[in-house]
Every structure is written in C-alpha cells, then in structure tokens.
Amino acid sequence: MTEPSTHHTTSVAIAGAGLSGLCLAQYLRLRGIDVRVYERDPGPFTRPQGYRITVDADGLTALRDSLPPHLYELAISAAGNPGGYFRFTDQRLRQAFKLSFDADDDAERQMDRQVLRSVLLLGLEDRVHYRHEVTAVEPTADGRALLRLENGRHVTADAVIAADGIGSALRDRIAPDGAPRDTGMAGVYGRTPLVQNGTRILPDALDRSGVLALGDRTGRAVFFTTMEFARPPAQAFARHAPGAPAPDIEDYIMWGVVLPRPEIPAGAAVNDPVALRQLALATAADHHPFIRRLIETSDPAATILSTFAAGSRPGPWALPNAAATGDAVHAMPPFGAHGGNTALRDAALLGAKLAAAYAAGGSSDAITAALAAYRDEMIPYAFKAVDLAEGMMRRLTGSKGVQQWVMLKLLPSLHRPLLPAT
C-alpha cells in the first residue's frame, strides 16, 4: 500500500475497492493501463463482509476476462463445488417447489465475498489506497476529471469511476437522477459454522441446497444456504498464488431474515450485531426449529443489517469523464443473486470500452465516448436485473391473495416437511 501525495495523477481513478472497483482495476492492469483505487476503509477486511455470493455465468465470464489466468483459477479453486438445488418452502420447511442446478464447471459457483476480494486484490497491492474517502468529482479545464478526497487530497485522471456502492458519494454529480429508492424491506444476515463440535449440522435432506422459507405473516421470510469450500481457501492460495496472504475461513451456513423495514425497532442499534441477531430470532420465531437453531448458534459478530433499495434508471452521465458501476448506479434487493454479478459484468464491459479507447490513442473525446457506450450497454441488462429482483421480492414477500395461497398453502400441503419438526 502506498500513500499518494496531496495531488496525484493517473489514467483511471476508481472510488471504492468493492467487487466492481477491484475487478475493473484488474481488467485495466492486465492491459497495462495505469489505475488507482481509493477506498474509505482502513484496510481490506475491516468490516464483517464475509457472506457468500452466488457468482453466475455472467459473473464468471467477467472474472475470466479481468483476471490473469492463475488468479481466475484461484477464484474457482477456492469456490464451492458446482450444482445443487434451490428450494422454496413454507416456514415449516414444507417444500412448494425446487430448482436444480447442473454440476457444470462453467455454471454458477458459490464464493465467499472475502475470499473473492482477496483474489481480486492480488497484484493491486500498490494501487489500492485505503483510508482515502472520496468526496466529490468535477471536470477539469483540460477535459479530464478531478477526484476530491477527504483531507484536501485530490487526483486528476482521464476517467473517474464511482464504484463506491449503494451510498455513493459521487452519484449526485455523475448520475443525479439515479438515486436508489427504498423498497420498504430489509434483511438481517448472519453466518453459522457448518461444523459444530465436530458434527456437520446440515441435515442430508438439505445437502447442497439453498432454501427460501416464506413466513405465514406477510413480508417475512428466511433464506439460508451453505458456503462449503471445494478445498480450504488456504490450500487453494498455496497452490495458485504461493506466498500470498490466504483468508482463514471455515465452511459456514449463511442465513438472512427478511422483514418489513418498519419492523426494525426505532433506535435499534443497527451496528450492534447481538441486538440484530435477537431481532432475527424474534422475526423467525414461528419458523422451523432448525432455522431458529441456525440463528441461535451463529457467529454473533458476523450479523449485519441490509436495507433493500432499488436503483433508478439514470440519464446520460452528467460529467463527460466520469461513470458509475455496480451498486452505485443499480442497487437491487438481494433476490435472484444479481447485484454482485451485474457489478462484475459492468467492470469487464467498462474495462473493455476504456481499453479500446486507450488503444485508439486515449484522447479525452475517446474516453468520453467509451464511458457513454458503456452506459448505453449497461442500462438494459442492469435495470432488467433490478426489475427482476424487485419483482421477485414483491411476489415472494407481498400479500397478493392467490399467489400467496398457492405458494404458502396449496403447494406445501402436497409435501411433508423436509425435516422433522423438532
């Protein structure tokens, strides 16, 4: 990690070292383009971000295009095995229906976000600047962009990219009409060790399964799925990136308790993981005992609150040499597992547009055209994903009579619970 002086110059300055910012930095670095990433956090893993994400075919393609081959191999090697099921059940774990996923190597993979970020950081150590909170972006007289950081530092770049997530500090200037809407729903997420006292706690009936257990009361649901590494991440790192720091993470079950936002008690300590776990338990009080045990035996420190927002389609970028990627421009509720995948897809697409602009000489006009072309291609797929995620959330947690009756009463009544009710 290096400290930039008060004023630094680079080709591409990225705000935020999350999934899209790091993936874009990898893409550009691989093609010899000077890139810097400015991250608010004091270090790479200072927040409990150790949840699992499903990386689908779009996300895998973006990673393959952006990473050097040995790092892509590492990401795959430290993921879960492909294949499995997604089950929709009622709160008693009576199944309504299930989706099956092929054990195809190019199909979706479960990845731990912290492991994936560790992979994405390899080779970027001297280009990611921690404790550098971005505050604003503005155009310069010579057709470039000026990124302002707290403490009076600033960076001049050919292009500034806002990859600083849902609360983006730059969105107002780059996409002023793109502020996310509150959906009125939220989720408390946690993590439970898969092996406890030497015993694997997941019953065979739920092996290789994600589950969404809809509550009887409108707006409540519990989701859980297993992050079971195909091999320990430390082994994968030793093989594909010897000497690189490997995250020390064991297999876990990730769970999320969905609830209407007004049910988060006023003044609730949103940063108090123990209080959040209590809220999750209270919300899931009527769910199957296995689900309640899952929450009770979770790692209290890993509990987080996420409020669900949905991005608004922005018009053309309001600054010529700036653009936004990922949650900064198209936040979406976590239904369907598209947020991170769309963020990775943005990174590879924008990387390709910028690389082509530099190959053509890298003039200010070429960069502006590249950012506009990226936007035009990104908006349709990203907002299709936003609409899908929001629609799915409304269907599964809403109060539509017939639909709810079929999901919660008719279909489950045809099945026995997946687990005994003890």
Ligand SMILES: Cc1cc2nc3c(=O)[nH]c(=O)nc-3n(C[C@H](O)[C@H](O)[C@H](O)COP(=O)(O)OP(=O)(O)OC[C@H]3O[C@@H](n4cnc5c(N)ncnc54)[C@H](O)[C@@H]3O)c2cc1C
């Ligand atoms: C529990 C959970 C489960 C999820 N599961 C999935 C899944 O299965 N599949 C999927 O596709 N998606 C999933 N998502 C969504 C996915 O994690 C996000 O969509 C994705 O991380 C967005 O990437 P990003 O790069 O846009 O932003 P982020 O990954 O949020 O990164 C933003 C970065 O910017 C930094 N930052 C913020 N403000 C500033 C500032 N002012 N200055 C400098 N830096 C700043 C932040 O510290 C952070 O490092 C899940 C999300 C959650 C919460």
